[in-house]
Amino acid sequence: xxxxxxxxxxxxxxxxxxxxxxxxxxxxxxxxxxxxxxxxxxxxxxxxxxxxxxxxxxxxxxxxxxxxxxxxxxxxxxxxxxxxxxxxxxxxxxxxxxxxxxxxxxxxxxxxxxxxxxxxxxxxxxxxxxxxxxxxxxxxxxxxxxxxxxxxxxxxxxxxxxxxxxxxxxxxxxxxxxxxxxxxxxxxxxxxxxxxxxxxxxxxxxxxxxxxxxxxxxxxxxxxxxxxxxxxxxxxxxxxxxxxxxxxxxxxxxxxxxxxxxxxxxxxxxxxxxxxxxxxxxxxxxx
Amino acid sequence: xxxxxxxxxxxxxxxxxxxxxxxxxxxxxxxxxxxxxxxxxxxxxxxxxxxxxxxxxxxxxxxxxxxxxxxxxxxxxxxxxxxxxxxxxxxxxxxxxxxxxxxxxxxxxxxxxxxxxxxxxxxxxxxxxxxxxxxxxxxxxxxxxxxxxxxxxxxxxxxxxxxxxxxxxxxxxxxxxxxxxxxxxxxxxxxxxxxxxxxxxxxxxxxxxxxxxxxxxxxxxxxxxxxxxxxxxx
Ligand SMILES: Nc1ncnc2c1ncn2[C@@H]1O[C@H](COP(=O)(O)OP(=O)(O)OP(=O)(O)O)[C@@H](O)[C@H]1O
Ligand SMILES: [Mg+2]
Numbered sequence: 278x279x280x281x282x283x284x285x286x287x288x289x290x291x292x293x294x295x296x297x298x299x300x301x302x303x304x305x306x307x308x309x310x311x312x313x314x315x316x317x318x319x320x321x322x323x324x325x326x327x328x329x330x331x332x333x334x335x336x337x338x339x340x341x342x343x344x345x346x347x348x349x350x351x352x353x354x355x356x357x358x359x360x361x362x363x364x365x366x367x368x369x370x371x372x373x374x375x376x377x378x379x380x381x382x383x384x385x386x387x388x389x390x391x392x393x394x395x396x397x398x399x400x401x402x403x404x405x406x407x408x409x410x411x412x413x414x415x416x417x418x419x420x421x422x423x424x425x426x427x428x429x430x431x432x433x434x435x436x437x438x439x440x441x442x443x444x445x446x447x448x449x450x451x452x453x454x455x456x457x458x459x460x461x462x463x464x465x466x467x468x469x470x471x472x473x474x475x476x477x478x479x480x481x482x483x484x485x486x487x488x489x490x491x492x493x494x495x496x497x498x499x500x501x502x503x504x505x506x507x508x509x510x511x512x513x514x515x516x517x518x519x520x521x522x523x524x525x526x527x528x529x530x531x532x533x534x535x536x537x538x539x540x541x542x543x544x545x546x547x548x549x550x551x552x553x554x555x556x557x558x559x560x561x562x563x564x
Numbered sequence: 565x566x567x568x569x570x571x572x573x574x575x576x577x578x579x580x581x582x583x584x585x586x587x588x589x590x591x592x593x594x595x596x597x598x599x600x601x602x603x604x605x606x607x608x609x610x611x612x613x614x615x616x617x618x619x620x621x622x623x624x625x626x627x628x629x630x631x632x633x634x635x636x637x638x639x640x641x642x643x644x645x646x647x648x649x650x651x652x653x654x655x656x657x658x659x660x661x662x663x664x665x666x667x668x669x670x671x672x673x674x675x676x677x678x679x680x681x682x683x684x685x686x687x688x689x690x691x692x693x694x695x696x697x698x699x700x701x702x703x704x705x706x707x708x709x710x711x712x713x714x715x716x717x718x719x720x721x722x723x724x725x726x727x728x729x730x731x732x733x734x735x736x737x738x739x740x741x742x743x744x745x746x747x748x749x750x751x752x753x754x755x756x757x758x759x760x761x762x763x764x765x766x767x768x769x770x771x772x773x774x775x776x777x778x779x780x781x782x783x784x785x786x787x788x789x790x791x792x793x794x795x796x797x798x
Contacts, residue, residue: 449652456635
């Protein structure tokens with residue numbers, strides 16, 4: 278029963294990682310940029326989520342607001358931050374991205390205060406018995422269902438709509454895609470919007486599960502999401518999803534069995550190093 | 565149909581093609597021949613708008629298309645199956661065709677796709693396959709099919725037969741003749757000189773970024789200097 282519980286806890290964490298890391302994968306696949314500032318959009322989403330919930334009492338509204346605001350902010354980061362330096366070497370964008378993230382942390386501190394915000398009446402906190410004495414917070418169940426739903430919808434849109442197919446073609450060969458009439462600007466905007474909205478989705482859940490939203494809450498997800506997309510084989514969406522879930526479960530077991538020697542984040546990176554020693558191309562890369 | 569006046573193009577200060585003039589007659593196949601590095605692919609990519617012209621003009625019909633983007637040229641009716649084919653390797657055959665037809669309404673996709681499948685029934689059998697998993701011949705059919713989805717009047721094909729089995733080459737050439745008989749104008753780059761001479765109406769020979777011969781295929785066959793020097797025919 279402990280195992281089942283650990284796996285389930287790992288899946289909850291893994292879903293959150295997946296929602297964060299997907300945006301990074303999309304951006305990497307499209308532009309070959311390691312978008313560290315992505316984590317700022319995660320934090321922004323968490324703030325919008327807690328503020329909206331406290332103001333209106335509606336968590337659903339909080340998700341909509343957080344995803345819209347972060348989505349638009351993500352497009353702004355792309356257009357103002359990355360677009361002007363797209364033809365420079367990739368490390369230029371990486372440095373810009375790290376700078377943006379640090380600046381964002383400070384802005385959160387100045388605007389929302391250093392000590393963080395909590396939910397006045399945090400929703401979805403009661404325990405739900407599943408079977409055999411196993412219990413979950415409502416919020417944890419909702420994280421898993423919500424992530425699965427959102428990813429299923431995105432997969433559907435990507436494979437069944439013209440815009441989705443155009444996005445995939447652009448990742449494969451931007452010059453050819455553009456010549457057949459794909460607007461690169463639109464594809465890039467859409468990817469930043471969707472990726473950032475997903476980060477906000479994760480941010481709201483993390484804020485709710487910890488009942489705390491603080492300026493630095495993005496720093497651990499920032500580098501952990503980078504680790505995940507490397508594990509997933511850089512740019513592979515399925516690889517990223519599997520890597521996120523695997524990492525969630527490894528961490529969950531690790532904190533029980535290795536918790537005395539390594540903390541949660543150290544376990545994640547020990548795992549990353551171990552995998553890369555054996556498979557430098559990532560866990561799930563085909564080539 | 566397509567008229568090229570004194571076209572010069574290249575990369576940075578390097579000129580891949582200088583001062584090329586060439587006219588394609590509507591509904592004909594023109595073979596563009598030359599050794600490796602002669603500038604054939606650069607010329608095709610310049611006509612398609614992917615390589616900028618440094619001097620000269622490209623007229624398509626009555627229209628000067630020299631300054632247009634690749635997309636605008638596709639909308640005008642100029643399509644290319646480029647060197648290396650450059651398929652969307654992670655996408656299915658059907659999705660590759662879908663992207664090829666993006667400039668047309670979604671409602672017309674099925675009709676256009678079925679026309680491509682009529683031309684290359686093999687693509688119909690592989691419609692759900694991932695393009696990267698296709699055989700070389702199937703990939704070439706898909707590259708041509710994807711370009712056809714834009715409903716071009718001018719079709720440019722680079723290295724049609726490269727790496728393909730003779731049977732597949734036959735099939736592709738039969739398709740080209742069908743397209744020409746329907747009125748399409750075709751500009752064909754080939755290493756395989758015998759093949760081109762078999763179907764082409766006109767021939768243009770390039771050498772080191774310059775045009776060294778052009779005329780009808782019949783004249784090319786009868787020109788002893790050309791046969792020996794450039795075509796390796798006997
Ligand atoms: N992207 C590029 N950047 C710089 N130089 C290039 C580029 N593409 C081609 N060239 C150069 O331009 C010249 C003409 O190349 P091009 O590919 O047009 O020749 P080609 O006739 O198609 O040759 P092949 O038969 O080998 O395909 C060559 O010297 C080549 O090295
Ligand atoms: Mg070539």
